Amino acid sequence: MSNHRTVRASYLVFGQPKIEQAEIEEVLACLRSAWLGTGPKAAEFERRVAAYKGVPYAVGLNSCTAGLHLACVVLGLQPGDEVITTPMTFCATVNAIVHAGAVPVLADVDPRTMNIDPAEVRRRITPRTRALLPVHFAGRPCDMDALMAIAREHGLKVIEDCAHAIETEHRGRKAGTIGDLGVLSFYSTKNIVTGEGGMVLTRDEGLARRVKRAGLHGMSADAWKRFTDDGYKHYDVEEIGFKYNMMDLQAAIGMHQITRVEAYWRRRQEIWQRYLREFADLPLELPAPWSAHERHALHLFTVLVDPARCGASRDDMLMRLHQRNIGTGVHYRSIPNMTVYRQRFGWRPEDFPHSQRIGDQTLSLPISAKLSDDDVSDVIAAVRDAIGR
Numbered sequence: 012m013s014n015h016r017t018v019r020a021s022y023l024v025f026g027q028p029k030i031e032q033a034e035i036e037e038v039l040a041c042l043r044s045a046w047l048g049t050g051p052k053a054a055e056f057e058r059r060v061a062a063y064k065g066v067p068y069a070v071g072l073n074s075c076t077a078g079l080h081l082a083c084v085v086l087g088l089q090p091g092d093e094v095i096t097t098p099m100t101f102c103a104t105v106n107a108i109v110h111a112g113a114v115p116v117l118a119d120v121d122p123r124t125m126n127i128d129p130a131e132v133r134r135r136i137t138p139r140t141r142a143l144l145p146v147h148f149a150g151r152p153c154d155m156d157a158l159m160a161i162a163r164e165h166g167l168k169v170i171e172d173c174a175h176a177i178e179t180e181h182r183g184r185k186a187g188t189i190g191d192l193g194v195l196s197f198y199s200t201k202n203i204v205t206g207e208g209g210m211v212l213t214r215d216e217g218l219a220r221r222v223k224r225a226g227l228h229g230m231s232a233d234a235w236k237r238f239t240d241d242g243y244k245h246y247d248v249e250e251i252g253f254k255y256n257m258m259d260l261q262a263a264i265g266m267h268q269i270t271r272v273e274a275y276w277r278r279r280q281e282i283w284q285r286y287l288r289e290f291a292d293l294p295l296e297l298p299a300p301w302s303a304h305e306r307h308a309l310h311l312f313t314v315l316v317d318p319a320r321c322g323a324s325r326d327d328m329l330m331r332l333h334q335r336n337i338g339t340g341v342h343y344r345s346i347p348n349m350t351v352y353r354q355r356f357g358w359r360p361e362d363f364p365h366s367q368r369i370g371d372q373t374l375s376l377p378i379s380a381k382l383s384d385d386d387v388s389d390v391i392a393a394v395r396d397a398i399g400r
């Protein structure tokens with residue numbers, strides 16, 4: 012079996028973005044214009060994303076992490092307020108809650124969807140619960156009907172972590188526009204990229220204004236246009252804010268990426284279908300199907316490697332693929348496995364058994380729109396070879 016006949020010549024880096032000529036030229040134009048900071052390109056990118064998402068307000072920021080933090084801040088979370096989120100996420104989701112002074116509370120996931128389980132959310136509600144922070148994991152929509160019903164019943168705010176989910180929909184409603192605020196990521200491995208970057212979506216004009224102000228030092232709205240033809244205008248500082256604004260240099264990339272978001276999604280759908288077909292006979296657990304009322308953003312193609320069925324652990328598989336020049340990812344080891352959260356919040360991995368098992372067994376295969384058909388064939392051959400099939 013392992014005669015390594017399938018090793019490709021070059022290493023396939025996991026999560027590489029597809030960068031095209033239009034954004035390369037726009038970045039050059041931005042450099043030549045000498046206006047690098049927040050300006051017309053950031054505003055144009057915000058308009059294009061808002062139009063795509065069908066939402067009136069979108070505020071560009073330097074990361075999704077910044078957006079999650081600002082979302083907690085503008086919702087007025089106070090010390091001791093509890094925010095319920097998922098253990099199956101990137102640490103930034105939890106950190107944003109802590110940085111806002113609130114207390115993160117975890118609710119385990121549904122083992123099939125890997126999304127936060129509304130029944131678990133109900134079990135974690137206390138008189139101090141103020142908000143829910145669901146993550147549309149891998150791009151699969153959370154059960155927003157159930158989560159919004161819980162939020163209404165208990166008077167909770169809802170922040171959607173849409174880092175994987177720009178294309179996601181639930182019953183015809185776009186992810187990030189269902190709760191009070193939605194936050195996108197344009198980090199280099201996400202569905203569309205700006206290198207580093209993020210954006211907050213909302214239907215609430217007041218919240219949008221406060222995200223914008225808190226994201227630029229707390230300066231009055233005039234600060235955004237204080238150098239104009241009309242001359243200089245003094246600004247006021249109205250709150251103690253942060254430095255989270257998006258540069259035109261970043262938006263120069265994003266404003267073209269957003270025009271291809273659906274084309275990239277269709278390419279990932281082809282790869283997704285091919286993986287499902289080619290791995291159907293393997294002892295791997297493949298992503299569960301979704302229903303007609305859901306739209307999956309197809310951000311991560313995760314397989315579960317059960318050592319009892321595969322004769323290899325997830326880490327064995329990861330190393331075997333690495334030796335075959337295929338880069339993979341792990342999304343994610345369950346949050347309570349990380350030292351600082353155990354120390355600070357006393358969380359125990361075994362209290363979130365579904366996340367624990369997924370975190371131990373999950374492996375993300377490359378699914379970037381940049382992959383050629385040959386790249387995908389290499390991944391398929393390497394997976395089959397690594398598992399001895």
Ligand SMILES: *Cc1c(COP(=O)(O)O)cnc(C)c1O
Binds near residue numbers: 076209
């Ligand atoms: C990538 C990611 C983030 C953070 O995004 P940045 O833009 O890198 O700050 C937050 N949550 C999830 C689920 C992510 O995957």
